[in-house]
Amino acid sequence: xxxxxxxxxxxxxxxxxxxxxxxxxxxxxxxSPIERHIALQIASRKDGVFQPSYDAWRVTRINKLLALxxxxxxAGKRVIELGCGHADIGAFLAELGxxxxxxxxxxxxxxxxxxxxxxxxxxxxxxxxxxxxxPALGRCDLLVxxxxxYHLRDVDAHLAQCWELADEIVLETVVCDSLDPNKIVYxxxxxxxxxxxxxxxxxxxxxxxxxxLATAAGYEVERCFTGDLNSGTFLYDWPHKxxxxxxxxxxxxxxxxxxxxxxxxxxxxxxLRVAAE
Ligand SMILES: C[S@@+](CC[C@H](N)C(=O)[O-])C[C@H]1O[C@@H](n2cnc3c(N)ncnc32)[C@H](O)[C@@H]1O
Numbered sequence: 001x002x003x004x005x006x007x008x009x010x011x012x013x014x015x016x017x018x019x020x021x022x023x024x025x026x027x028x029x030x031x032s033p034i035e036r037h038i039a040l041q042i043a044s045r046k047d048g049v050f051q052p053s054y055d056a057w058r059v060t061r062i063n064k065l066l067a068l069x070x071x072x073x074x075a076g077k078r079v080i081e082l083g084c085g086h087a088d089i090g091a092f093l094a095e096l097g098x099x100x101x102x103x104x105x106x107x108x109x110x111x112x113x114x115x116x117x118x119x120x121x122x123x124x125x126x127x128x129x130x131x132x133x134x135p136a137l138g139r140c141d142l143l144v145x146x147x148x149x150y151h152l153r154d155v156d157a158h159l160a161q162c163w164e165l166a167d168e169i170v171l172e173t174v175v176c177d178s179l180d181p182n183k184i185v186y187x188x189x190x191x192x193x194x195x196x197x198x199x200x201x202x203x204x205x206x207x208x209x210x211x212x213l214a215t216a217a218g219y220e221v222e223r224c225f226t227g228d229l230n231s232g233t234f235l236y237d238w239p240h241k242x243x244x245x246x247x248x249x250x251x252x253x254x255x256x257x258x259x260x261x262x263x264x265x266x267x268x269x270x271x272l273r274v275a276a277e
Contacts, residue, residue, distance in 0.1 A: 038116055048195035049085040057231040061146060062092055064229055068256055074098040077141040082130055083148025087113035094123040105129045105198045129198055142168045149173035151197030155205055163217040169257040176204035177245040181212040204246045207253045219257035229254060
């Protein structure tokens with residue numbers, strides 16, 4: 001009796017396994033060579049921007065962009081995405097009708113992005129090192145700046161160039177836990193992974209460091225320090241302890257920076273400080 005039940009169970013398992021294998025084989029052979037290449041890379045790689053945790057993190061940040069601007073806003077706008085990785089966020093905005101330029105310092109990332117989003121129109125790509133003087137990218141309606149700032153050697157020089165690109169910026173970065181608007185820590189060793197910096201460094205500015213630079217450049221600073229952005233160990237709504245903690249990659253902040261045209265000229269006061277929370 002027991003043996004018969006066991007055999008029946010084995011038959012069911014085998015039958016199901018065969019059905020799944022047949023289905024997999026059918027969908028596998030229905031794929032084009034490019035689709036298969038993309039699917040195999042996504043399935044087999046876990047390094048850097050291939051880490052599965054990027055998926056959920058991207059969803060929360062795209063939702064924030066939609067909450068800030070609305071679905072309709074993007075059509076006809078020029079958007080630049082810096083440090084785009086596989087350009088999934090840029091491609092999403094291009095599908096909403098924006099003309100998007102996705103920039104990354106790694107040829108490998110841009111090559112994969114081009115394949116992955118080959119059916120998305122209105123999207124262009126550029127391989128460029130954004131640490132130091134970077135190529136002219138032209139003005140845009142929105143600069144998307146996610147997950148890049150903390151990979152750079154010179155935050156001030158980089159942001160000074162970003163201010164030239166747009167009056168509307170959504171900026172996201174890892175920070176240190178400090179209320180000091182002049183505090184930034186540079187860490188001089190980093191691993192050569194496709195999601196990290198090009199020059200083997202990282203940095204952790206205080207949130208107030210970033211806000212000071214943005215305010216001095218004429219932007220109104222809207223904080224998006226909200227729990228809806230939290231994803232895995234990446235947190236946006238953490239309270240300050242002001243203990244200088246670098247927090248790995250978990251202490252994150254996001255801002256919407258907005259300035260009315262011409263405001264940049266009016267607000268060069270270096271004493272401008274954004275009040276601590
Ligand atoms: C943490 S990933 C973020 C990817 C994407 N922006 C996101 O938030 O999901 C950082 C990206 O910035 C790129 N990057 C790092 N340093 C760079 C540099 N100096 N110039 C251009 N891109 C850089 C990396 O190649 C990588 O694709």
